[in-house]
Amino acid sequence: MTVHIRTQEEIAARVKALEALMIEKGIMTTAAIDRLAEIYENEVGPQLGAAVVAKAWTDPEFKARLVANATAACAEMGIGGLQGEDMVAVENTDTVHNVITCTLCSCYPWPVLGLPPNWYKGPEYRARIVREPRKVLREDFGFDVPDSVEVRVWDSSSEMRYWVIPVRPAGTEGLDEKALAALVTRDSMIGTGAPKAP
Amino acid sequence: MGYRQDATELGDARRRVEALVSGMPGESAPFEQPWELRAFAMAVAAYHAGQYEWSEFQLSLIDSIKRWEAGDGGEPWSYYEHWLTALETVLAGNGALSDADLDDATKAVLATPPNKGHHEAHREPVAVDPAR
Numbered sequence: 001m002t003v004h005i006r007t008q009e010e011i012a013a014r015v016k017a018l019e020a021l022m023i024e025k026g027i028m029t030t031a032a033i034d035r036l037a038e039i040y041e042n043e044v045g046p047q048l049g050a051a052v053v054a055k056a057w058t059d060p061e062f063k064a065r066l067v068a069n070a071t072a073a074c075a076e077m078g079i080g081g082l083q084g085e086d087m088v089a090v091e092n093t094d095t096v097h098n099v100i101t102c103t104l105c106s107c108y109p110w111p112v113l114g115l116p117p118n119w120y121k122g123p124e125y126r127a128r129i130v131r132e133p134r135k136v137l138r139e140d141f142g143f144d145v146p147d148s149v150e151v152r153v154w155d156s157s158s159e160m161r162y163w164v165i166p167v168r169p170a171g172t173e174g175l176d177e178k179a180l181a182a183l184v185t186r187d188s189m190i191g192t193g194a195p196k197a198p
Numbered sequence: 199m200g201y202r203q204d205a206t207e208l209g210d211a212r213r214r215v216e217a218l219v220s221g222m223p224g225e226s227a228p229f230e231q232p233w234e235l236r237a238f239a240m241a242v243a244a245y246h247a248g249q250y251e252w253s254e255f256q257l258s259l260i261d262s263i264k265r266w267e268a269g270d271g272g273e274p275w276s277y278y279e280h281w282l283t284a285l286e287t288v289l290a291g292n293g294a295l296s297d298a299d300l301d302d303a304t305k306a307v308l309a310t311p312p313n314k315g316h317h318e319a320h321r322e323p324v325a326v327d328p329a330r
Contacts, residue, residue: 005272005273005288006279008231008233009308010304011231011233011282012231012233013307013308015233015236015237015240015282015303016233016307017239017300018240018282018285018295018300018303019236019240020303021295022202022240022243022289023301025294027244027247027249027294028243028244028247032243032246032247033239033240033243034239035270036242037235037236037238037239040235040238040242041229041235041238082242083252104260104264105260105263107256114228116228118228118230118277122275122277123267123275146329150279158253158256171299191240
């Protein structure tokens with residue numbers, strides 16, 4: 001069987017045709033699609049997760065609730081939605097470093113991290129991070145995890161979506177939540193990077 | 199929604215996020231082509247409209263990716279093509295979409311490019327509102 005590789009023009013036309021058919025059948029409206037596109041492109045993003053992490057760093061009771069039930073703790077801050085129903089926040093410590101993936105597709109906690117970057121969805125990261133996590137972190141992300149630290153790789157699925165609470169950087173004792181949130185990067189919540197230094 | 203912020207805060211947050219993602223290995227924007235964002239939003243819209251359970255869509259997406267992984271590698275990797283295939287599959291599965299209708303509508307779109315007629319010079323005003 002020969003594989004017909006579609007051009008971008010053909011795919012774009014198919015998406016446009018699909019949208020027209022769905023609107024014609026009354027299944028959705030252009031306004032609804034526009035609004036969802038805007039929300040996910042511009043409004044939902046890792047700045048929301050960063051705010052949650054900063055609160056956890058400054059409020060031990062909140063952190064305990066976050067570790068116990070991430071979805072409920074995020075809801076306290078008005079953060080939640082599709083792909084955020086069963087979230088688990090795994091906490092990094094001096095002896096354990098966590099990193100997330102989805103081996104089957106691209107499950108990812110949208111409400112706190114936004115949409116995943118392309119490399120997270122790609123077949124290479126999904127396969128290699130499981131086989132050789134330390135090497136992938138070092139070679140692909142320039143992130144060295146000391147040998148004394150255990151690396152745990154968590155596989156998200158539609159039933160449970162993981163994300164990482166990074167270790168609070170040293171020298172941040174005087175910073176408030178807002179300043180701390182600015183240090184929390186998307187990759188530090190995926191586990192492929194560290195938070196920024198103050 | 200609880201996470202909506204005022205325009206200034208949102209702008210600040212976006213600039214901060216853009217600063218964070220620049221310098222990442224490879225490019226990091228979630229969408230490379232406009233159709234990808236459109237297909238993404240349509241799948242969420244159809245879910246909100248009660249067309250399917252989100253888990254059905256996810257299983258369909260996993261299926262499409264698995265078939266690609268089991269293939270001979272002739273097709274280049276495109277995450278959102280799998281997304282589109284999954285969306286078409288679940289909509290066809292519940293009777294909301296016929297493949298033949300979609301094929302016909304796609305051909306019609308391809309036959310009417312958005313810039314049709316743009317290679318011709320238009321030498322007269324396209325509209326005139328006469329003096330009164």
